[in-house]
Amino acid sequence: MPSIPRMLQPGNRGSGRTPADPRTPPVPAARAVVDCGVYVGGVRQQNSNDFRRALRQVRESGEGFVWLGLHHPDERQMNNVAEAFGLHPLMVEDAVHAHQRPKLELYDDTVFLVLRTISYVDHDSLEVANDIVETGEIMVLAGSDFVITVRHGDHTHLAGVRQRLEHMTDQLGLGPAAVVHAVADRVVDSYLAVVSEMESDVDEIEERVFSAKHNDVDIDVVYLFKREVLELQRALNPLAVPLARLSGNKSAVDAAPIHFETQVSSNGKEIRRHFRDVADHLTQTIDLVAEYDERLTTLLNAAATKVSIQQNTDMRKISSWAAIAAVPTAIAGIYGMNFDHMPETHWAYSYPVLLLIMACICTVLWRTLRRNHWL
Structure with a gap:
């Protein structure tokens, strides 16, 4: 198996940048910054929207890392960030345009993880519901001394993740890999919450299809949920391989696993254990969605038969x-x-x-x- 450069160790970074359009006036990257902090030993040192100064402080001291949070940056803003952190142009392009399939890529010593977020849409009645779930996107770019989270969509808040980690100094002390795990864990837990809320809707549809009181079956409702389940599958199923790689599972994927190593040799093993837990939760959620898909397919056939x-x-x-x-x-x-x-x-x-x-x-x-x- 070919060797893969290890994440979270100093090394070469891509220095290419996406050329900016000179006709467009520059927009400060700080406008897209949600939060930026320097963490040393799991403790936050300062608050600043100047990510260049924060990164310079970390690299001059040789301790800690920068956690930069961005929300819907445009091309110029992302280019400014890429120039400071040395990001590959392909990462910048994906981070700006979004609508990516869940994936995990390795650019030199920088990991690029794409996650699709899902939120449940409350509705009073199945007949008037147009959507059951809404999707967003979170991208995580992590290196040896920085982690950048890029959010697209209205349902991708990470404030709770940062606050929770700041109270877990031992966990945050593991470095940028701990932030990658916390974001992935938050997203996967939201999957499980959404799927659990959808269960009552699927049960209601099943009751209505097989109820003798409802002679007129609205197949459109079944098709609506079938479409939403397909949307869930597009968000969940591709994420299984990236999590398997992050957890160091060699037997589950063809690609080489990614190992997290920091100054303490046991940290890489500890992080992989955390990612295995996230992968287990994802597998549980995928199984539930597959069960819903089978039930809806059966209900669709039953509804069509009942109409016939x-x-x-x-x-x-x-x-x-x-x-x-x-x-x-x-x-x-x-x-x-x-x-x-x-x-x-x-x-x-x-x-x-x-x-x-x-x-x-x-x-x-x-x-x-x-x-x-x-x-």
Whole structure:
């Protein structure tokens, strides 16, 4: 297996930059900065939106790392960040344009992790719901002395993650790898929360499809949830391989695992244990989503079958009433031809007799069809 450069050790960084359009006035990168801090030994040292000064402090002292949080940066802002941290141009392009598939890439000694975020959309009724889940995106760029989180979307808040880690100095003392784990753990836990909230909706759809009280099944609702489950699968399934690589699982993936190493030799092993826990949670969530997908497929087939049966029942009723109506129509048509040689037309009792015959035939047909459950 080819050797992979280890993350979180000083090394070469790409220095290429995406060229900026000179016609566009420069926009300060600080406008996209949500938070920026220097952490030494798991303790926050300062607050500053000047990430260049924070990075310079870390590299001059040789201790700690910079955690920079960005929200929806544009191309110029991301280029300024890339110039300071030495990021590869392809990482800048992905971080700006977003809409990426969950993935894990290694650029020299910098890890680039893409995560899709999912939030549950509250709704009063299934009939009026247009979306069940909304998606966003978080990108994590981590090196030996920095970690950058780039958020796209309204449901990608990481303030709670930073605050929680700042109270866990032992965990944060493991370095940038601990931040990568905390973000991945937050995102995967949100997957499990969303899937749990969707369970009641899937149960309600199942009850409505198989309920005898609901003859008119709204297949559009089933299709809506089927679409949302596919959206979940696009966010969850591709993430399994990156987490397997981060957890050091050699048997689960074809690509070489990524090892986290810091000054303390046991830290890499500890981080891999944490990532294995996140991978287990992801596997649990994927299994639940796969179960929902199977149930919705079954419900879709059942709903289609129920609609088809209802249509057949309606057609049988229409055909039965048409057959009953055909009897008086045929008799009236025969005697409405006004031929001269029709003996019954000159009989005084022909009219009531024909009415009685039509009534008897229609009654017999109605009883026969009803007995055969056509009416």
